Amino acid sequence: MNTRAVASLVGTALLISACGGTTKSDVARQQSSAPSAASSSTANPNAPIKQGLKIAFLPKQVNNPYFTIADRGGSDAGKEFGAEVKEVGPSDANASSQVSYINTLVQQKQDAIVISANDPNAVVPALKQAMDAGIKVVSYDSDSGQDGRHLFINQAGAEDLGRTEVQLLAQQIGSKGKIAILSATPNATNQNTWIDFMKDELKKYPDMELVKVAYGNDDDQKSFTETQGLLRSYPDLKGIISPTTVGIAAAARYLSSSSYKGKVKLTGLGTPNQLRKFVKDGTIDGFELWSPGDLGYLAGYAAAALASGQITGAEGEKFKAGRLGEYTVGAKGEVLLGKPTVFTKDNVDEFDF
Template sequence: MKRPIALLAGLALLATACGGTTRSDVAAQQSAAPAASSAPAAADPNAPIKPGLKIAFLPKQVNNPYFTIADRDGVAATKEFGGEGKEVGPSEASASSQVSYINTLIQQKQDAIVISANDPNAVVPALKQAMAAGIKVVSYDSDTAKDGRHVFVNQASAEDLGRTQVQLLAEQIGHQGRIAVLSATPNATNQNTWIEFMKDELTKPEYEDMELVKVAYGNDDDQKSFTETQGLLRSYPDLAGIISPTTVGIAAAARYLSDSDFKGKVKLTGLGTPNQLRAFVKDGTIEGFELWNPGDLGYLAGWAAAALASGQITGAEGERFKAGKLGEYTVGAGGEVLLGKPTVFDAKNIDDFDF
């Protein structure tokens, strides 16, 4: 990247979660799972990073451009502190798809698991088993239930992220018209939280001439997201804009719009990467979109995992740790570590970034 990108301070994305696990299934699994290990030892911020740490990154799905970047830099972080990192995970994002990988990582005696949860609850029983076995758990991008991890590395506050996407689209459509959201999966923790703040933002007086008519789900699958975009515009031919808070969804929607009569008429924004959307910005399909640096998110998560595994932090509020080139971070309430502020990418600045 030619210059550092500001990062967002809230929840996040972007690939997704769905599946057939029921609430009763989850409750039964949780009650059967062993409790996480007892109260941790006090943190020692001066403890050295343990040599040879084994850290596994478990994204919502592999081969997703967003997670490829995040996990690549997370693995790079492990090399910086003398550890061993790897990425494993499902090819499809579903609620239960990550559980078998967690079980395998427990058997492999990893020192830490860094996970972006497809479902906040379905992975918790397996993660509790991991913690009981002494494995540290860091969630990133999309959180688990709090009893399923020690620390959550978050891009931005969910509120800021949800509201800013509405604000960005509102500017593009002149605060008038019908809009839709093209999300990932119905169960994606981050997506749903952002969408609730989007809806709340739209209740403000300045949006009285804007109407959210539909939340569609592309399941973070390219073809389904493409088809859902097509369906939205067939159902609402007067649609003024679409927000897609997922890298897969926004790219698929842009591809559809760029080769349709709706190009330039229907505004599209959301979350994506510069390399992924550069052509669509330059041809006028997209005016502007936003994101944090996913590489820095993975990098920070890797260092947080090392700090946990080395005893520098336990996940308690107020603890501090160093994250290599990113500097020092503080653990906030609920074990949350915020990466930073967002950047809007448009025709003026998109060529300044390479990721």
């Protein structure tokens, strides 16, 4: 992706945190839990990034197109500051499938672990052991419990994302009709938080009815089957929101070859290369996403800044992330990448990722 496209992607549209259903009480609990596990040492913003750092990316699942792009961005960052960056992880997205990988990375004495948590709680004990061993922990895309990491690299504000996806679909269906959500896993932190805000935003649209939240487990075939099931159960469905890159692609594939094409609107989170043909053939009017490559790139620099002592994870600290510029650590150790872009037939060809 060219520099102009990157700049446009990081700086345009409007919202978020792809590639499971939370309640308001769950969000409040997360926000009121222990502060991020910042080191008690003093940050030195002028410290150079250490050479030869070992940084491991642990996505929800390997061979997922979204995480392949994101982790490649982390690898690109590592090349810039002289680190050894690798990707490891499970082929499934089950709640506890990442724990054994964390334990192995601790034994390998990695300098930093960058994780997208399948379950916010299941990974915390293992991550705490990693932190006790001196390993810096950065979550990205989907947060772990706050006491299991130093920083969370968030795509953007979760509330913005949840609300704007409802707004996008409302525009496409005239703010009227039955809709469904096709999510990833039931325990996915980011998915659940977005869905909670979607439900709240739907209160502004009394003629739109959420009839079901389905889960494709970020598996292509299951997501395809779940889409088929939604249409069989609700033949008068007007729209589907799928806030997962695997789910939206599978749903688009089903709709594009069915009698529902053009009748059932689909939006959510996906990549331009993945969904371009479905935008051009009319299956999808518009969808949104941030740059997954930039997300991984930022997470890589954040991990290096922690491991080099430039920051500890405390609110207000600043660090530089290569071509993306300077970032500030926010409350609870959160760092926001920026706002995603809405992709339509008018701009989808301007992006290549």
